[in-house]
Amino acid sequence: MFWKFDLHTSSHLEALLDKEDVTLSELMDEEDVLQECKAQNRRLLLFLCQDQCMQELVTMITTEPPAGVEETKRFKYPNIACELLTCDVGVINDKLGNEEPLLETLYAFLEQPSPLNPLLASFFSKTIGNLITRKTEQVLNFLRRKEGFLSLVLKHIDTSAMMDVLLRLISCVEPPPLRLETLTWLNEEKLAQRLIELIHPERDEERQSNASQTLCDIIRLSRDQANQLQEISQPDPLLTVLESQESVEQLLQNMFSGERTESCIVNGIQVLLTLLEIRRPVVDGVMDAQGFERSYTVNSSILLAIEPHLRHFHQLLLEPPKRNPMLTTLGVLDEPLGNTRLHVARLVASLLYTSSASHAVVAQELCRLNTMDLLLDLFFKYTWNNFLHLQVELCVAAILRPCAHEMRLQPGLGSQDKFKPHQDASQEQTLTETPTSEPSITPENSQEAYVLFQHCHLVQRILEAWEENDKIQSEGGMRRGYMGHLTRIANTVVHNLEKGPVHTQISSLITELPEDYRGRWETFVDQTLSETNRKNTIDLVGTGNPRPSSEDDMESPFPKELTLQQAFSDYQIQQMTANFVDQFGFNDEEFTDHDDSIGATFDRIAEININIDAGQDSANTAVFEACAKERIQPFDDDEEDIWEEKEINYATQTKSRNR
Incomplete structure (x- = not known):
């Protein structure tokens, strides 16, 4: 109601706009200038869209502030200027996107020597990215006329904001035909090849890292958009180049040329992993046609x-x-x-x-x-x-x-x-x-399994590591950190030994083990591994459905009696439902006809006497009765009257809990 009838007090901003000699700085000092701009205050927008004001705003986000200004205020105006230029107001977007002198001032930021101020670079990236989204054709035409645009962006790729500019050009251009035209232009400028060239031991680490991250994002964005835009039959030119054998070979040659540095190898492998x-995984709720990742x-x-x-x-x-030795909580890792x-x-x-x-x-x-x-x-x-x-x-x-x-x-x-x-x-x-269907076992697809058991001695390693860990723990030592993964590896072997696609070969490989190891493996599977798996599961009372848990079971946040109560309630409902169906004799066919069947069904309900036989499941009944006797205490005549008034004692008693 307050805003509906426009009863708010007049802003000091309006008073400033009444002044003939008001300056842009005076308006930017007002706390509500951005709010009024987003609310499309007509007088404010008219003032901001003047040629001189727009030029001043663009200059603020592209020029290093004077060094003598107080540090807290050095980037105050550039920050506000960026927010005003990117607040997604139509008249500001039109003014900035259609006026070439303003675009030239904005573009001049790329022509500065390296390194760029990272904060100003973020302002530039946000502004040009907003224009690519809102004034796509005008900005793309302007950038395509600049022959050195891509070279300047890659020159400053050590500043992470430049990655955002490239990704905006790849992901934010609409409609699809214009996007394909933009990708073709970037491919003609050899964007993919030039990014690969930056992943080289002779380049600085920041440049290599940003180039690698850009390539990974291009691959993922191109694949995602190719799935979503099925109407475009032409393949993504950038993705086609990146997936080509020549590009992958060039990347690998860069990684292994000259001195092998960790930065170059790791950044190159990240690109390979993306390929x-x-x-x-599903991101932001976007799924494929089948509803899965x-x-x-x-x-x-x-x-x-x-x-x-x-x-x-x-x-x-x-x-x-x-690498230099590393100090850890368990000592020095040489x-x-x-x-x-x-x-x-x-x-x-x-x-x-x-x-x-x-x-x-x-x-x-x-x-x-x-x-x-x-x-x-x-x-x-x-x-x-x-x-x-x-x-x-x-x-x-x-x-x-x-x-x-x-x-x-x-x-x-x-x-x-x-x-x-x-x-x-x-x-x-x-x-x-x-x-x-049952897979065919051939030497080609079973060679790795043969090497794993015969040359890598997987079974022997599992047994020896397990026994060594048991010995260490029995002497009071710490449990080995790999035991959880070793348990899953052992379970994988057992699972595939029983019904995996190469279970026949795995069985024969284990049979060929030395007799000592074969007997130890059988004992290990039947006893040790089985007991470990049992400890790693929780069997819910009355359900019979074990669920996996961590090896160190955490304490339930709910009281034990509530958990038991819920379990027994589910049991009772299940039994009542079963008896109900047995007595009524309902089946699905009786509900297919809408009139006669339904009437007959309700006539039968009136004739039924419900009799719950709680003794159908003797085991569950016995458990229920035992729990009930444990939880329900008999009344004692000598017990004090709970309604009797007595002094209240607020002393607290703390019960310790083991972590």
């Missing part, structure tokens, strides 16, 4: 380009870039694992999941190099590095499930709804494998 993504096909040219360089990645596991070896492990896991029978050459080369044996060495050496443990676990799971992305389907899903290769490993055990 190898076959599943993308989006899936993509990996171009075979990517794998063909990577295969010759697998030996270089293997060598990095042996001789990574030197040789840290390092980001390089962790990313190589991620790449190997991704390659094993991605490569199928048609690209078996990658898996065969990894077997020849014996890379998996080296990763298992690192698994047990770096006891507390769970990031590495997860990647090795994923490698084992991929090897034991050849053609995994074709075989591992969730129940009830179609062939297009494939298993998520990068999902949380803790959830991996709960998936049910339902192959549509």
Whole structure:
């Protein structure tokens, strides 16, 4: 009501606008200037859209403030100016997008020498990004006339705001034909190739990192938009170039040319991992046509380009870039694992999941190099590095499930709804494998499993590590940090031994183990592993449905009696429903006809005497009665009267709780 009848007091801003000699700075000092601008105050917009004012606003966001100004006020006006220019008011967008002198002043910011002021760069990026979205054709025509535009942006790519400018051009241009035209222009300017050139040991780390992140974002955005814009038959030119064998080979040559630095290798692997993504999680509620996460096909040219360089990645596991000793809570780590070896492990896991029978050459080369044996060495050496443990676990799971992305389907899903290769490993055990047909076991798709058991001695390693951990704990030592992942690896072996796609070969490989290890493995599976799995599950009372939990079960936030009460309530309802149906004899066919059947059904209800037989399930009944006797205490005549008035004592009693 207050705003409806316009009863608010007149703003001091209006008084300033009444002055003939009011300046832009005076208006920007007012706290409500931005609010009035967004509310489209007519007098204020007329003042701001004057040529002199607009020129001054653009100059503020592109020019370094005087050094002598107080630090708190140096960027006050540039910040307000940026907010005014990007508040999405039509007249301001039209003025800034249609006036070429203003665009020239804005563009001049890119022509400054490096490094750019990061705050001013963010103001520039936000302003030009808003214009690309709101005044698309005008701004694109202006930028395309500037021959050195892309060179200037890449020159300043060490400033992260420049990444946003490129991504705006790729993702915010509408309609689709204009977007395709823009992508074609960027491809003609060789944007992808020039970004790849920046991932080189001779470049500074910030430039390499931003170039890598830009390439990853381009790949993901292009794939997402290709799925959403089905009406465009032409492929995305930038994505086509990035997925080509030539581009991947150039990236790999840069990574392994000259001195091998961690920054160059890690940033290059991040691009490769993005190219190898076959599943993308749902983001912002956007799903594929089937209502599940989006899936993509990996171009075979990517794998063909990577295969010759697998030996270089293997060598990095042996001789990574030197790192200084690291002080940890458990002591000094003389040789840290390092980001390089962790990313190589991620790449190997991704390659094993991605490569199928048609690209078996990658898996065969990894077997020849014996890379998996080296990763298992690192698994047990770096006891507390769970990031590495997860990647090795994923490698084992991929090897034991050849053609995994074709075989591992969730129940009830179609062939297009494939298993998520990068999902949380803790959830991996709960998936049910339902192959549509029994896979053929060939030497090509079982070679990795043979190497894993015969050359890597997976079973022997599991048994020895488990026994060593038990010995350490029995002597009062700490439990090894990899035991949770080792448990899941052992469960993966057992699961695939029973019904996996290569269960026949795995069974024969375990049979060929030395007699001592074969007997220890059988005992381990039947007793130790079974007991560990039992401890890692919680059996809800009366339901019989165990659910997995962490090994250290956390205390329930609800009182025990409430949990039992809910369980028994569910049990009672279930029993009543069963008896009700047994006595009524209803079936679905009686409800298909709307008139006669319904009337007859209610006539039968009036004739039924409900008799609940609580003794149908003797086991559950006994448990219920025992719990009831435990919870219900008999009345005692000598007990004090609870209604008797007595002095209230507020002394508190604290009950300790073990963490």
